[in-house]
Amino acid sequence: MIGVTGATGAIGGRVARRLAARGVPQRLLVRDPARAPALDGAEIRAFGGYVDRDGLRDGCDGLDVLLLVSAHEAPDRVAEHRTAIEAAAAAGVGRIVYLSFLGAAPEATFTYARDHFHTEALLRDAGVPWTVSRQSLYLDLLPELADEDGAIRGPAGDGRLAPVLRDDVADALVALLTGEGHEGRAYDLTGPEALTLDEIATRLSTSERPLRFVDETLEEAYASRASYGAEPWLVDGWVSTYTAIAAGELATVTDDVRRLTGHEPAAVTSAALGG
Template sequence: MGKILITGVTGHLGRIVLDKLLTKVPASGVKVLVRDEAKAAPFRQLGVEVAIGSYDDKASLIAAFKDVDKLYFVSGSDTAARGRQHENVVNAAVEAKVGHVVYTSFQRKNETSTSSIYFIASTHLLTENLLKSSGLKYTILKHGIYTEMIPIFVGDKIFETGVIFQPGGEGRTAYALRSDLAEAAVAVLTGQGHENKSYELTGPEAVSYAEIAAKISAITGKNVSYVSPTPEVFTAELTKAGVPSEYIGLFAGFSVANKEGEFASVSSDLEKLIGRKGGSVEAYLQQVYGGK
């Protein structure tokens, strides 16, 4: 039997998957992909095989994927280059005869170019279609928005301003913890019967920014309210504050998508894979803001 290869191990999600996988599978059965030899040492110390390769270099991927039975394919972070990079990964997996590819996609409702996050969605849709037409066995994990993104979306000045300022309207999001998503991935990588299936992995409830503000207020005893400006006002205010335009566009896109209900659907797939409900937003906020 071939090895399980984990990509993205120098990032948050991939490393959590690796650590959880090593509680289930001997290190000798695991391989990781890293771009830079300088980052390989910590993984070699774990006893796993290290392959040096990049999504930009198809030949390096073919070599890395040799004798790989299951590939955990973390989507690339370079949105401009991601389509080409993902084609390299899928084509390399075909050439290397990888047994099963598990891909990290994301939850969405609108799959057309009218979506406010189509600039993100388009490459995920491309990759899913490439996998489905490749002849490879695949599992698509449609991740909900990470719960860990909440402090980034609400900003680090909420106790100075007393306001969460996002154009999200009354929209709700079924946030999911990275650790729960990683646990689900390990369940797929070490289990059976997941071939050619898609799972929507969300948290157990969908919450609004107004509810998040109320929860933070209750936890800290400090009054935090929620203001939902128009995207135009949001952009103008963040531009005035010196926030780089690419971040403004990203935040605005996700907030408008939130308003449009892109991430509101709650699925039981995560609970079925990990055997319990996912962690709650309230417990996470208590952990983050409890000492504030």
């Protein structure tokens, strides 16, 4: 039995649908059962999120593997992950597969990647077999960063990244959840080529929606986001997505998607996004 958190979201939902198509028994752990996908062979168990230690422990009872999708960004995100990991361990889960981020490190430029580093440390110390999936930025998310004029704005300079399609990540996660030999291992899931944001914008452009990259200074990046009225830690995360690219911390290219799934990851093209 495989447990899937985040089944109402982009990654967890993709994984759940793939497991159902393969006839794999699964339990969807969700906050709102009404939003859970109706899938053959899938139990639905409600709990109150990662702060709900007892609810998650009950939901994890009898699970062989748990997909732990990282919580939404928040100041107490690592504490939520700690509670979730401890609850899963107390329930006797056979293995935890954690959705992390490429370049997770204590001094990572991308501030949210630091949270993933600390969560990975908690996971290693939990006494439960674990697997970590570290993915690059999602290829199909990048067009959503563009403003109404089609401009992707940020202080990324000529830094490179190898974005990965969410469908490719889901395929790889299914392999990690159902396969053997992944205990104690971390995988870096990337696209096949590292490109600048200028190159990416050009490749993802269509006649209906041309895209372009506008390189901002750090001061311009903070100023352009001030109108959102977001808390400083959240804006730091937004801006440091780009500065991490500029620093070369997302330029990694691996063949982990191919090795796990048997197919090549999607290249950066508008066709990959259905354009």
